[in-house]
Each structure stands twice: as structure tokens, then as C-alpha cells.
Amino acid sequence: MNHEILLAGFGGQGILFAGKVLAYCGLIDNRELSWLPSYGPEMRGGTANCSVCISDEPIGCPQVIDPDLLMVMNGPSYDKFIGNVKPGGKAFIDSTLVEQKCERSDIECFYVPASQLAIDNGLEGSANIILIGKMIKESGIFEEQTVRKALEKIIPPKRAHLIEPNMKAVKIGMDF
């Protein structure tokens, strides 16, 4: 199964990090993959986005234009990308920050109040990972344990204490 994933939101919400988690999951599962960040002026205060391709074939164009999995964490990103989701695709929306509701009937939308859930659980700044949890649950793209292995690879040993809170955020997303 091939996936073209687009993650978008404000700079500082951990969009690139969330993309990295997916990319490392792909690495651990021995898939072909690419991770491409936006690196323009948008990452200095505006919207940030990140393209991740996971495939069984070598990746051609690494820039995701029509995602089959979309994760959005602010209104402008929702407006910009919701129309591009492939028919049959899935969108994961932080409904604490995105007020809009999607009227498309050819895609499936999951409204997760991720930012609020993060605050309620003492996991400020982990809304991105809560959405990743929801994404892996609903798409079946990766196992929970793969995400743990990915986090162990990304998070340096001296910050290893951050792995458990991140896994808690994954679980919250999966259970929502």
C-alpha cells in the first residue's frame, strides 16, 4: 500500500517532527520513503508543511500535491489543502484550532480536538503526535510499536524521558 501524506500547520506546532516520525516508521518497516519539508519564509512564523511518501516502489516526485492522508493543524492550511485530498482519502483535523467542517462526501474526515486533549492530559505541545496516533489507527499505515521504535531513533538518548509522554499522546489519538 502506497501513501502520500501531507502535514500542515503553523511553524512551531511540530509539523516537521510529526512528518519525521512517519518517515522513521517507514525506515523501520523497510519501506521506500521520502520526507520533504517546506523551508521557505513560511517556516519563520507562517504556515509550515511537510510531504511524506511511503511506498513499496522507489519514490518519484517527493512533493505531495494530492495527499491520500492529510493532517492539518490550522485554518489556513485546512482551506489550502482540504480540496486536494484524493477521493477516498482521509483528513485528520485538529478541531481545537480548525473551525471549518468539510462538506466533501468523497473523503473521510476525523475531527480530533488534539490541542485541547494535549492540554487536558498535561501533554502541551503534543497535539501533533495525538493526530499521528489517530492517523495510524484509521489508516493502518503503521503499528503502534513501530511508532515507539521510530521515536527511540529520533529522540536522542539524553532526552529519552520524552519517549513515554509521546507514546501516551499516540495512545490518546488512537483511542479518541
Added chain:
Amino acid sequence: MERNLMKGNEALAEAAIRAGCKCFFGYPITPQTELSAYMAKRMAKAGGVFLQAESEVAAINMVLGAASAGVRAMTSSSSPGISLKSEGISYIAASDLPCVIINVQRGGPGLGGIQPSQADYLQATKGLGHGDFQVLVYAPSSVQEMINLLTKAFDMADEFRMPAMILADGLLGQMMEPVEFPEAKTHQIPKPWATNGTGMKRKHNIINSLYLTPEELEKTVLDRYKRYEVLENEHTEAETYLTEDAEILVAAYGATARVAKSAVIKAREAGVKAGLIRPITLWPFPKKEIVKASENAKHILVTEMNMGQMVDDVKLAVECRVPVSFFGRTGGMVPKPSEILDKILELGGAE
């Protein structure tokens, strides 16, 4: 072998260290900066020198100095910075010194933008400074290939005593892909010409690019062009994909070749016999590879992130036997697979 995830810029830096690069001189510029940052962190631990110069001009002249002493030296920049380096590159070529120069291209001209571009093709392949000279130009299209070509660039630069350039772009520099580092396959050859001390045992070596006697200067240029001829005959490289029966042959290099490949696959699904030729060496240009790949072609489509800078090279390679069209985006825009596909279908006569 363990797969790791690395950004193109970081992979180039790590590959250089593994290829025995001992001196790196840089100056920050987007979208190349991670390369310098990686070198700043790792070079000292690897027993080499990292130095952030006061300008691009200073950095390239430091490369000239280090290369004169016979060590592997490298600099990296992005488009506007490469223009600043061009005087030094000409001096290095004229002094028959090996070195590696990396250009992670961004949109131009002028300060331009910071998004991916291939608009320095002509500069790299035809005029990277004043005077009669060439540099080797390699165009990787994946992070793994950046590693492989960088190692090769150092070896070839040493063997042919000339600068080699990795012509990348912002997309390749910024993206992460799984990579493997092969066991060091680089081979360093003796450099009897280096100015690294006579030990009172031999005559002084002199590194120079000034020849006031025209007869003498002409001879240095002719000698250099003999080496260029060997390169043009024996060291061109290109990758082909579905070219054997291709009626529409797409020619693209670097990041654009990846987009073009996606379009070729879709065109085949739509019943158009499309194929892709991807030049890996941009100089020497893979003429015979293009001739072979275009044997059954009714049309060649060149696609680049510029205004068509490779088109003339392709036309000359096929001696205008096959019509050549162009599709490109510029200024930092990356073509979409669907845009290239539309052009292929149009040329292929599909509805």
C-alpha cells in the same frame, strides 16, 4: 548494511568526510546551510578543518590553497554564492588543482529566491569563470546518489586534476531519504605536484595560473583539453528508463528527473510509449547515450527547472534528427508530474 535517514545536504557532508576530505571552507546560504552546519559539527572530530570564511570569495581561495598542498578540499554554496566563487574556480582550473564544489541551486537570477531551481546549468557546464576550461559536473537525483557521486567527484578530480561540481538543488538538499554508506571505496592517488614541502629532496613545486608568454599559456590550455577529450569519450554517464521502444523520450536530470519518471510511468499507463533519459554527467554531456536512447523516438521532451538551458545540448547530441520540445518551470517552482504528463500525452498524440 544499516539504512539511515538523512537530508541531502547532510549526506553530502558525511560522504565528503568519508571520502577523505580534509578541508572544508564555507559560507552560509539557504538552501545549502545544513551542509556547512554538519561540517562545523563533524569535521574537527574527523581530523579535518572546518572554516567559515568571511565570504564566498575567501572560501574558494582557501580551497585553492588547501588543494595546492595536495589535500582533498571542498566548498559548498547556492547559486548567488557560486557566482561569487567563479573567479577562484577559474584560477583552480588554470592551476590544474582538484577540488569539489557543491551548488545546491536556488531560483535566480540575482538574489532570486530560496526554492529549488536548475537555472545554473549553463553556468556550470559552459561558463563557470573566465577562460578556456571545464569542470566535471555531476547531477544526482536522490540522496543516495549524492553520496555515490560525491565520492566519485573527489576521485575523478584527483585523477584529472580539475575541479568537480555536484550540481544539486534545494529539493534534493532539503529532502530526507534512506541512505547507506558503502565501505570507503574512494582511492587517493599520489600527488607529486603538491606544494607540501620538499624535504630537501626534490625541486620546488610551483602552483601557478599566470603565463605571460602566449605560446606557453596556449600549451597549458591544449594539454588540459586533451584530458577533456578523454573525459568526453570515456566518462559520460546517464540512466535510461523504458527507452528501448520509447517514441516520446523525456530528458531530465536531478530532481526534475524524479518528477519526469512519475510522468513517464503514468504516460505508459495511458498507452503512450514514453521513456526517460537522465544525464548524470552534465559535463561531459552524455551525447552517445542520448543518441542511443532516441533511436525510436519521434519526439524528445526536455524538462528542467529553468527556461530550457539543456535544450541546445540535446539538439546537438541528436544533430536535430529528432524534434526537441521543452517544458519547464522556473523561479523556484517545481513542475508537477501532471504538467509533464500532459505535455507527453500532447506530443504522443493521445486524446
